[in-house]
Amino acid sequence: MPHSISSQDSAVNRNDDEILPDAPPAETVSQNQEPSASENEASGVKLEDLFNDDDDDEYPASSATDTKNVDFSAPEPAAAPGPQVDTETMLAFYQRLFPFRYLFQWLNHGIVPSPDFGNREFALTLQNDAYLRYQSYATADLFRKDILRMNPSRFEIGPVYNTNPRDRKTLRGGQMKPISKELVFDIDLTDYDDIRSCCTKANICGKCWAFVTMAMKVVDTALREDFGFQHILWVYSGRRGAHAWVCDPRARSLPDDRRRAIAGYLDVVRGGNSSGKRINLKRPLHPHMSRSLDILKPYFAQTTLVDQDTFVGFEQAQRLLSLLPDKNLNESLRKKWESAPDRTSASKWADIDALAKTGKSSTLNPTTLRDAKQDIVLEYTYPRLDSEVSKKMIHLLKSPFVIHPGTGRICVPIDPRKAELFDPLSVPTVTELLAEIDAWDAEHPPTNAGAEAADGEGSVPESDARGSRRLQDYEKTSLKPYIDYFRSFIAALLKEDRTPKRERNEDAPEVKSESMEF
Known part of the structure; x- marks a missing residue:
């Protein structure tokens, strides 16, 4: 169960x-x-x-x-x-x-x-x-x-x-509202097909269901904390x-x-499956987005980088590079990844900070890079x-x-x-469920020969011969x-x-x- x-x-x-x-x-x-x-x-x-x-x-x-x-x-x-x-x-x-x-x-x-x-x-x-x-x-x-x-x-x-x-047919147009x-x-989950690697279309598994879980957490929290529902x-x-x-x-x-x-x-998240940037947030982050980022970071680390290994392939790796703000950093990352085509997504994500810290790019703005990485986390995890x-x-x-x-x-x-x-x-x-009812009934025969099953969920079951409330079928x-x-x-x-x-x-x-x- x-x-x-x-x-x-x-x-x-x-x-x-x-x-x-x-x-x-x-x-x-x-x-x-x-x-x-x-x-x-x-x-x-x-x-x-x-x-x-x-x-x-x-x-x-x-x-x-x-x-x-x-x-x-x-x-x-x-x-x-x-x-x-x-x-x-x-x-x-x-x-x-x-x-x-x-x-x-x-x-x-x-x-x-x-x-x-x-x-x-x-x-x-x-x-x-x-x-x-x-x-x-x-x-x-x-x-x-x-x-x-x-x-x-x-x-x-x-x-x-x-x-x-x-x-409605007896009313004039516009009277029924x-x-x-x-x-x-x-x-x-079909809205996540461009970023889930395990399943497509109607198929699902535990790995990609995590996208639904994280979406539920973000939406539920916002509805309760921001709107008071x-x-x-x-x-x-x-x-x-x-x-x-x-x-x-x-x-x-x-x-x-x-x-x-x-x-x-x-x-x-805007723009469907387009190649352009799908999230572009103002700074400082809106409190809803800052809170959502805190919720989603662990999911990005596990679901995106490990379970889905989203950036392991060439196309998604190129997509990742296109979302980073510095050309010199991008070129260094591209060369590193081309030399190791099977490098995991977790390693590629770690490479971004590792190469940024080497100081090879004189044009790199650390704050801009941090903001870009936050946008990437949200693009790959925020509810669709x-x-x-x-x-x-x-x-x-x-x-x-x-x-x-x-x-x-x-x-x-x-x-x-x-x-x-x-x-x-x-x-x-x-x-x-129907088999479970049959199995339960076989193990718990009625005490009186004339007893019948409760009349569906909508009824209130009568008591059996022992005075106990007879279970409704769903309870079995x-x-x-x-x-x-x-x-x-x-x-x-x-x-x-x-x-x-x-x-x-x-x-x-x-x-x-x-x-x-x-």
Whole structure:
């Protein structure tokens, strides 16, 4: 079992386990009307601008027959290598393991159903890759029933609207507006392909996952210390990245210009995979950059210089030289490295200071060299964010705890306090989890012959003949520590939401509507 979730977080308030209110009449479930492609175009919003996720190009095709009221305007993603989750396994996961009740409490910000959940948009990707948008549910029970009925490959979470998104066709243009949504961030390892040598594209390993770890640490620290946010849920994307959901009440209500400002504040590495300098910081360093540099230096020494051995090859060595400020020093380094073509990255990095100290370059400015080296450390380690995901409230993002169909792994939360202990390759797959349930049940047969398994995660298990609470299925598996962590996160968030608005806005730092300049 992965050790990324602290056992102490499993002690959460049992008041959160209250039985949810009964669902309204079932007729409301069938209103699955979907806008046509022309309606999407008329709104001025492109589907690809809304559906920003790191796994779009990995989504495998499978079969499904339920295509009524479906938007086929979404581009068909290419299939990806790896295990593909069949529809029966997917349905068993939703029936037995998916934490519907806790997801409801997270998005509803309470136990009693409210517009925070009822007016929230969900977008379902069906088994044939058709994309069904503007779904909404009044209660957790309705939500669970519809997911079991539709059995989607996965689903995304969108904003809360000022009205029920299912009613959009009855409204005039512009009347339905998003009013709140978590501030979200997306880290994808494909954005590091130019500097990771171990893997490419969708493939990952422990060595390159360190880029995600260091990005999480920098972003999480900045959000907490510079903006005062406290409730930040980090979630593994299921294959090669991580998402951050900033859930503080103040974050959820941020207008788009404030979201752009925060995204701009954190967006430092510019220019894609261009050959030019991608970081150019003013001195003295902004406190955020100085703090980030302190966080990232150890990762540069281990990940960039040792694990990735980034500068061992000719092209990256030339790239390193192009980022140094002194021509005479560069020429001396070039000659030294050409004479030893297999020289390691750690040795090449040490060569910079060693040759600089010889005094062979009369034009060398030590301060300029120090600044250049700091910029290099940041260029090779600073978070590379898909900032477009963060800038607009209307963006959709994959839900926590869904299955990545290419890997079969669950999109589990990550404790940022122990980010370096998280191993994406040890995250349980859906087939492993179902096998764990079977194994547990075989070792713990019910004491009364007529006992049946608890009715999925959304129910409150009855007591067995001995008076003990019957375990929910997820409690029999390696998914338990992740759901326990999620529950503890929700408990803290609900406590914050119960705090009077005036109190929680005291001392809230002002967020400027311009990108911060370094």
